């Protein structure tokens with residue numbers, strides 16, 4: 001069969017898609033980027049915001065419309081929360097809840113009577129990752145979360161914490177290396193909770209990957225700024241562990257953080273970042289900020305702006321608060337008007353862009369290794385694009401006859417691009 005796979009939302013959704021693609025390929029199916037030519041369409045949905053839900057619905061409608069004869073398999077947080085209503089509404093052939101995601105390919109083969117060919121007959125030697133135009137592999141190591149941040153729907157959609165055994169993760173990474181993958185990104189719902197259900201922890205996993213594989217770059221996905229052990233920064237002495245962390249702060253006001261039921265206050269966050277900058281060279285920290293959380297007063301808002309500025313982030317993802325049915329915060333009083341949310345989003349993005357420009361400017365005239373991932377914006381005239389170890393985006397000028405795709409190249413960083421979103425460099 002020809003199989004088309006699509007994911008919305010987080011890196012975990014993308015990691016799951018990569019696993020399903022490889023499993024389907026091992027059963028002799030062909031992964032295709034062309035949805036209209038597929039016999040089977042698999043969609044991994046998202047429900048983190050109202051906008052994500054809108055996009056998930058749109059993706060399902062488009063899949064049904066553009067290829068009515070294909071079998072449609074749907075999973076992910078939106079599907080798990082909406083369940084059977086959605087299945088009826090959207091003409092889905094098979095809905096797999098998050099709890100059964102590990103077995104999606106097996107369930108689909110059984111429920112939809114998918115024919116599988118002997119592997120030797122038609123197995124493709126191209127890792128489906130590359131077939132889908134990607135260079136970095138997201139590796140799922142953990143799922144679920146024990147915490148209950150009051151705005152978060154993910155913890156409700158993904159359930160209790162469960163960790164993949166270390167040997168299984170190491171095997172997968174060695175397979176990816178054999179396929180030519182140069183960078184892996186460890187992903188989970190609560191990555192810091194890795195091993196909470198198996199008497200292990202994240203440092204043990206990282207050490208096992210660094211000693212048990214030859215992967216060139218190990219990057220961590222989003223990591224809550226708590227549950228990190230004292231000696232965490234020692235791990236970065238191995239330069240294969242990338243000196244960048246995405247630590248969601250969510251708010252710079254302790255009273256708002258309390259209403260969010262976050263396990264981290266601003267003082268602790270500031271100390272964590274200071275320690276990292278003292279112990280890890282070129283350490284870059286990026287973050288998520290929710291603006292317009294219920295009851296966020298003008299004073300609390302100014303506290304958030306001031307604190308974010310005091311930390312100085314390499315990048316800030318800004319999210320206008322989106323009430324999610326089933327979360328505590330959705331029922332809190334003093335919901336903030338959309339106009340105020342828009343104004344606060346604009347101000348936080350402006351601050352974020354200024355801090356990003358300052359961060360990038362600090363690397364002009366440095367030479368850093370860049371994993372070249374592809375054409376900027378996917379356009380042939382866009383030049384090549386990649387990231388430094390500390391996750392700075394770089395546009396790389398390369399003469400036309402060269403194809404630097406999926407190679408780690410030493411790049412001289414010469415300027416900040418006029419759009420302020422990346423550095424510009426040459427080999």
Ligand code: SF4
Nearest residue numbers: 145147148149152155
């Ligand atoms: S720790 Fe993260 S995943 Fe868990 S409830 Fe909070 S925001 Fe959600």
